[in-house]
Amino acid sequence: MPIITRRALALTLLAAPAAAQHTPAGGIQVQQPWARASAGSAANGAAYLTIANHGTSADRLVSAASPVARTVELHTHLMDNGVMRMRQVQAIEVDPGTPTVLQPSGLHVMLIGLVQPLKEGESFPLTLRFAQAGERIVQVRVMGPGAMAPGGGMH
Numbered sequence: 001m002p003i004i005t006r007r008a009l010a011l012t013l014l015a016a017p018a019a020a021q022h023t024p025a026g027g028i029q030v031q032q033p034w035a036r037a038s039a040g041s042a043a044n045g046a047a048y049l050t051i052a053n054h055g056t057s058a059d060r061l062v063s064a065a066s067p068v069a070r071t072v073e074l075h076t077h078l079m080d081n082g083v084m085r086m087r088q089v090q091a092i093e094v095d096p097g098t099p100t101v102l103q104p105s106g107l108h109v110m111l112i113g114l115v116q117p118l119k120e121g122e123s124f125p126l127t128l129r130f131a132q133a134g135e136r137i138v139q140v141r142v143m144g145p146g147a148m149a150p151g152g153g154m155h
């Protein structure tokens with residue numbers, strides 16, 4: 001009987017370090033980055049994307065940068081006295097299991113001071129910095145000016 005107990009204990013001890021190693025920096029996957037075409041000489045734009053965390057520990061998107069805008073901030077939308085307003089956030093949480101979706105009227109990457117128009121059909125690089133996973137550079141596809149999703153426009 002004591003032998004079985006000891007073996008069970010040994011297995012438990014072996015399992016612990018294996019689990020601890022399973023916190024890879026490569027657990028973050030950025031899916032379908034897109035933006036709307038900017039209208040005329042619009043000063044600002046926004047980029048949307050989905051972040052999946054395939055790792056076992058939480059991560060957070062802490063900043064972003066792109067050559068198409070002078071300043072890039074992380075924003076969310078909030079209801080303020082019945083009016084939708086944008087507000088800057090310090091970070092966007094990316095928990096394992098549940099993809100974090102940045103989309104119109106919600107979380108987004110704000111492109112402030114566009115240095116070039118965002119033209120439908122083109123794409124531009126966006127660097128995303130995560131607290132744990134480090135930097136990811138993605139190509140953001142520019143959709144039509146009224147697009148609501150990466151797959152196409154809405155009427």
Ligand SMILES: [Cu+2]
Nearest residue numbers: 075086108110
């Ligand atoms: Cu914004």
